[in-house]
Amino acid sequence: MNKVTIIKGNDRYEILVSKYKILFGENEDIKFDIARTLERYFKKIKSSEYGEECNNKPLVMLNDKEVNIKNNMFFYVHKNYSLTSDFKLTTQSLIFKYLETVLSDDLFIDLINTINILFESLSQEITEQSILSGSFSTMIPKQLLKFFSPLYLDEEFFKDEYDLSIEEIILLQLKMIKYIAENNKVIDSVYVYVDTPYLTTQIMKIITEINHVIILISSNESSFDSDIKNYYICERKFFDLSSETDVYENICDNGLTLITLKEGLDNMKEYIFNKSGSNVELINKLIK
Template sequence: MNKLTIIKGNEEYDILVSNYKFLYGNNEDTKFDIARTLERYFKKIKPSEYGEEYHNIPIVKLNDKEINTKNNLFFHVHKNYLLSADFKLTTTSLILRYLETLLSNDLFVDTINTINILFESLSQEIADQSVMAGSFTTMVPKQLLKLFSPLYLDDDFFKDEYDLSISEIILLQLKMIKYIAENNKKIERVYVYLEVPYLTSEIIDNIKIDNIIILISSNDTFFDLDMSNYYICERKCFDLASETDVYENICDNGFELLDLKEGMSYMKEYLFNKSGHNVDFIKKIIK
């Protein structure tokens, strides 16, 4: 497992994660803080005067080494994603990153070379008919995309965000991210904060990628019974993959001393059974 460390001022979150981690619980402030800290760090957003005064400078580390934002990407995936805004292909656009990776595929090399040959031919024709001569810039994928107006085509119809369900708009983002992670050799790893009200088997299938780390803000536990994939976000915030976290937050609780095996058993009931004496006991401890 990797240790993802997210720091903002005095707040520090250590999250043990292989591929994905569920941020489970009702502490929306903590989830919001994690998402905003990741976004500010990867987008290199300059701290405000307040942030500098109170040292709220974001730091994100993987295995105790600060992450280099040049060869690592971050995307916030959510149901309010606007295709119309992302079609503008700004520097932070997911669609831009996707299309850059797509056009870098060897399948497009011959076509791009043909375009450049046609530009050279046009330059020569202009020179033959004019007192001025010149040349067109050699086209590479980034320059070609400046001439490109993306549209989302599905079932032979162009769609916008208002035509898509929550699941469809989440999957559209995840599929583009998956393609980038699997095909862009310049990218070391992709980090994703996935905010989704419910999960589907197709969403789960599209987050299982080797060089991607996804934090999933969802209280849906139906698709994953592996307790090590959960980070609890309640009054107490802790990682179920960490025996130390479980012991300090659950076993040594001030009411009834539990051993580690009992603590994990209680947490399993809390996550997956949802009701019962042990579940009520855990709620008393962490909520």
């Protein structure tokens, strides 16, 4: 299990992640803060005057070591994702990284070399038939992508972004991330923040299939995962349910009634999965 530490000024989130962690609770500000801090850190977005004054410089650490953004990637998956807009962002975009990874395959390298041979032949023909001489630039994957217009192939038909459901938009992004994680040879890890209004069997299936990726899921859906260790509580209090220390400090040693660690974990299971009962009322008093 990896410990991901996300810091912004005095705010510090320590999240233990095996493959993914579900950010569970009604405090959307905390979830938003985690997502934006990750985005600012990995995209090297300069702090504002206010951010400098408040010392809100972002920091992301993996197992207590600062994450090197040159060897790691971050993607923000959400329902408002646009193929067209994302592609215009070039090197910062998911679709650009995906297509760049696709074109790095040996098969495509051979095809690109063939294209360059044809361009060289065309240059020679122009030179022989024209008073001007010149040559075409050697094509590399990044240059070829400038001529590419992305469409999504679903079974027999091509779709644009306006044809896709929320689930399809989320799955499209996750499938591209999965391909990058499996085929990009120069990265250590991929960090993903998934902001989705709901989870589905297909979304959870692909999330569990992705390797070498640390995924944080913003969702209050608990029907797809019964393992309490995969939940991070986001309420007035925020803490990780896979950390016995966090559970003891926030639930067991609570100032109202001292309970054992097992009782604390059982109460949290009832809070997340059953959502009713006397123990849930106690948890509400403690964390909301």
